[in-house]
Amino acid sequence: MTLSTTTPSSTTPSSWSAYSGLPLLRTIATGIVQLDKGVQPKGQVYPAAAQRALDQLVLLCLRQQVPPPRSVPDMIRWARTIPVDQWPLELPEDVAGVGELLVDEATNSPTQACHEWVVDAADATAEQIENRLMGHAIDQCRSSRSPQAYTAFRRLLISRPVLTGVEIASLLGEDGGIFFKPTLEVIKQSYQRVPASLQVDGQCAACRRCGCLLTPLAGGGWRCELDRCRYEGSASIGRMLGWREDGGLFQIARPLRVFITGPGRAETELEAQLAKLGLTITMWPEYDTYDLHVPLPGGGVWAIDVKDRTNPALLGRGARPFRSPPRFDRAFLVVPDYRFKQRDGYRTIFNRHRPEELRGVVDLVTSSELVTMVRKEIRAAKRSAGVRQEAGNA
Template structure:
């Protein structure tokens, strides 16, 4: 996960800045996330939160100007966000703006989709300081001041592998001297889990994603990660009884979305490459990129994993992979489920890339592992010939 410096984050492209639909979608997405945080998305009382009222007003105006029936109120607007694909909304959007089945709310759970979070947090806006970048930069700064790269690697590993902690586990971390530079930061980013996650007195984690599952009225479980839902029903993993565990904390959503989620993809890729017998170093050079992969002949790849739903947002963030630690080849990698869910994903990414990143190659995780396997076969052939 390469972090963009403030002066290198691309400003809105002309073709995006001139479309009213971009502003409206960003407003809608932000309002839905605010509503989820403060109330039940199925019921509302007046006065509405300012963000929600603004989203309703702008949607009504867009509908009236286009000749479409406007929503009668906030409840109907939320219902449309859940039931109506964005392609059917009266939105003026640039090419590649949305996919045919994109929605801001999940059909089954009614909760904001990952795409909704990306529209709220990743729509180009030079005035926005993204929360996940704030936290990761703070961790990098603290660990560099200590001169301790191991501390930063441990911090990233914590966010990826342990997004849920009990109060006892939080106290245990206080005794972990490796995490000393970021101890105060950890206390800030793990928040008390709400009762929405409780079922029969227990919290339940997803076995695949490790985040908390949300119980549904029909007895099933809902996982917030697109990747997990596409693999089938969420597998229940760790169960935490509130009566004995006391407070249960979960990473705040921006970090689950943009650090834990991609981190799970990074860990899966690390596992697959290690299984091929390759040497893999995670988050080298204070997170210059995600994986440094070394082949038996010393040839090295730099790999940065990007688990984003929207290919245009990803393309517009593209930048060359830093040269230190050094390598021979570099790739950005997206989980294969993203390209399967959205035909033309890679092409949309390539169209959105800025000129400075024209040579940046985007592969799926399966393609990268295939390339690694093919290179190993070539090396083995060269050895046989020798």
């Protein structure tokens, strides 16, 4: 059965308000995420957003003479089995990727695409856990005048998304070092006790690639929740951890894993690649004004923000001018290469939905394209230095 009423797109950012299905899609995504978190107001069977999403979706289906979902669980079944571009929603053609699901079929948990729609919701952005916690960390580090503390906290979330109770106690104690002192309270809020659903016979498996905990599958085996790890192949276990040992296991919240740990891998890998070229990189300068501050040998400075997003339309729609200080000459949004391979026309879709005032101001490139551009800048600087030296010797 084809449900789609997707509209062909000649969309500009300002025309999003013309598509009535977009607010409903955000509401559906919010309801799904709240269900996954176990958010259940007193006296209600389901979270308000989930029930509201069902009610609105049923009305829309009835108007369009499409059989509606019969219940919230049936709506979740839609989200797990019917791609968003086939729902009876009035959406621009390129907003939802072909085959894009809101709930992962294997783990029955919200996909990254679902989380991105929640972030896009105008009334939800300020409530996002990653914004609240990261903002608190920035405030604490700024008041302590310690940008190093923020960098240490950020690297912790990227490199160690899973900690034992003993390890957390060590961080919160004297062994944690001076750099963690401004963010101790945020660290406690960021790491949550691992639920029993992630253990098998008292053991949890950490992903070899990202370090996050793998989800055990009903039929056996494991699955990583991060898109990049799944793109790179089958789940690979890096280490097994006792669920109850060493004070129990704690993992950073799902939004932090999706929007901090995931892109953080790409950020630190890019940092390492540029450092190998002889550049001195500053990470998250001025308390996360952007991700990488890249001084070039020719005297220019590039500002880089890394985004590991599945939806280029939402990425373009949410793009904003880079802030300073520190100063920069060019600004780039950098996306891991695999995203361009996953989604045909990624750059075209981004450019279509990017605010008009950012054209020529913020450019979208892949990680490999950025490294190639830096190599060219380095070669040009060496040639220029050689010419000056020859002129000086003449």
